[in-house]
Amino acid sequence: MTKVTIYTTSICPCCHAAKRLLHSEGIAFHEVPLDGERKLRRRLARTHAGWRTVPMVFIGERFVGGLSELRELHTRGGLRPLLEVG
């Protein structure tokens, strides 16, 4: 199964919701906390079209987006197929 990585901060409700969704689907993920990681956060924004909010969800190398995009992907049944790629 393709690895899921989620960049979060501890006070972010959207991050908790995204993790709940993944948990509820039984999808294991690697969490990278961005609290205090200003350089890493700037780098992520630079390499992902100026994306400035958390969570940032990746499936393998592919940047999925944030909570809204993760939910949308899940709703239209696109999450599992991406996990099975590669």
Ligand SMILES: N[C@@H](CCC(=O)N[C@@H](CS)C(=O)NCC(=O)O)C(=O)O
């Ligand atoms: N549409 C975004 C909204 C995400 C969002 O607004 N995240 C907030 C935290 S819940 C955020 O990043 N705020 C700025 C910050 O924490 O620096 C998504 O679905 O992920």
